[in-house]
Amino acid sequence: MTLDHAALVTAAAIGIRTRQIDLTDLPAELLALVPKRTETDSTEPSDAAAFLAAASGYAVARRGTLPSASGVAISEPPDPETLPLPPSAVQALLPRLVDTTPVLLEALAMVAAAGHRVPEAAVPILLARGPEVRAATVPVMGEVGRWLCSLNPAWTPLLQSSSPRNRRTGPSSPPAGPTAAEMAAVLESLARADAAAPPELKQFTVPWPRELAIAVGSWLMARLSPPRSGQPCTSAPPSLWDRWAVAVPRSDAREAAVATQNAIGAARHGGATAAATTRAHRAVHVLTLRSILHEEYQ
């Protein structure tokens, strides 16, 4: 009877001191690898050395054979996509929103309202998020998303809400955002309100929400920084924040304004905390992301 690999494994698992085997039963090609015992060499080969020589022959043979696989049927590829991709700026923006769920949900709603789909690389990442994001992804996941859902049992239930009747076929009205004129008015107010505002902010005339948000963000960052001259930061006039809140008529944006104002106020009284500043920075960041989205979909 030929000594096969399974027999070697059993012997090794139990221990060849306990489970002795006769290596002369090895296949001829492996037997040739086993060193012969000689009278003159007291160290070679021990039983274990001879055993390991045979095992190494099997190991090399096993290693040289690629593992085969079977039993998985190739599924039909997804149907061609019918929805276009969003503007490239939105495509670039979406990965940055993954950790900002409220804005991400808003972005997905805007993509859906515009009759667009998210890039294919985004689909599995969005589907792997929580139920809220997953549900918001369904209308924008495209054919590749439906295909992935058919392959992944955890996502298959989503196909029920993705039936052809529920699929969006064209754009609808996007959510309303601030108008360019409103944003420009706020910018002008900001520039007038602060004599120390950066020159580019004062000279800024392009009424684009994206640039506005970035400029406002920069200005606020500068205001939040410890003053170089030792002078305390001055608070922006309340009317300025009111106008901003009007121009960005969304609850999150209003919260951003309040958080930033509070942080500035705390700085003025010398009690600025890292947490307040972080909250304000984050609020400005969210506002910036939201403004880019609105600009692209206005």
Added chain:
Amino acid sequence: MTRWTVEQVLAAAPDSASQVAGRKLATPAPWRNTGWSGELLWGDCLGSGSSPYQVTVDAGSRRWKCSCPSRKFPCKHALGLLFLWAEGRLSESGVIAPRAADFAAQAGKSDSPAETPTKQQTAEQKAAAEQRAARRAARVADGMLDLRRWISDQVANGLSQAARSPYGWSEAVAARMVDAQAPGVASWLRRLPAVIASGQGWPARLLDELALLDLLAVSYGRLDQLPAELAASVRTHVGFPTVSAEVLATRPGVIDTWRVLGSRDSQEEQVTTRRTWLYGVRTGRWALVLAFAAGGVSLDTSLAAGTQVGMALHFPLAALPLRALVGPDPGEAVAMDSWQPEPVDLTTAGRRWREAVAADPWTRTMPTLLTGRLAVGDRTTQLVDDAGAAVPVQLEPERLWSWLARTRGRRCTFAGELSPDGFRPLGFTPLDSARETATRSPSEVEAWEVP
């Protein structure tokens, strides 16, 4: 100086969080006093501090300097500046900012070969080096005898004992291998607990590993009887280092345009290793370039997937000559040109793998192109070729669905690594679209990775 691509900037980032953070700074608003000239970029970035961070980048020598306290290199500010430059949103300046000029001058001082004293070994130094090498060889030989005794004890007493304490089982002998200056063997031994924990059939896999280690130790004892290439491979697997200067001086360079098909990082004992696979346009030859980083130093990212570089690669002597060192003065990396590789089926890939193992029984991976489709089942993902043969695909679950989404079930040619466990894809080229003929950079997926 060729302007970097966005992919190169992404590849230069130390991690995906830095990619995202750098991207966020790739807008003009927070920047002041920016400019670039030749290989130098500079700018002041408004951050959370009172003073803007002063950022200077030498894109040619891949050096970065920033006044921010970040321990990442390059930091997000340097990455933001690089993104702006890569996207053509940085104005070229006729006058180099003084600090950028100083930065460039410092590089000149430290890197100028003319000012580096040529090191010529004296006869005494040479003799001392030979003595050190002989001492090391003797220590390693003793270590290999120790290893063989230990492995013999394991099979004599039974591998089932290893399951009682899988994580401590091989640590003592691994530590002795470190002392014996055989770090390759030590690392191998430290991977064995994962084999014990690998589920059903682990005794067979563990016996394979121990038998191959024993074969390595036996082979080290007979180095003088082995062909030079195989002896060199044995020394490499044991852990003798590859001396770059020696390889560059003694091994001829293989000049070609090398396509960078993919890379992957692994972490072992606080050292990050980046394995980057290249494929020669003219020679059709594969090459593996390794980069190492530890202690917060960033990896060399000059070889970004999706680019190609004209350069000479020097292959150290080996039974399976895949590892390569980049020769002096490599060309600029440019976006990979259109390329439609010949389809490769699993039968061909399997034959090549068998030949590779025959040449070097201890090899762990081999690069290959494979044509087929990804198919997913209840428990496994496979690559199925045109003839219906299949091989398991090695992908972490979070990456699997990204790969399926990107390939859309299409017939593709994949670039990746074959191993005894199956196939790990690193890049792909769809075959059903005339537009998409270049192997895609993985940056598309990287940008979507959750930090």
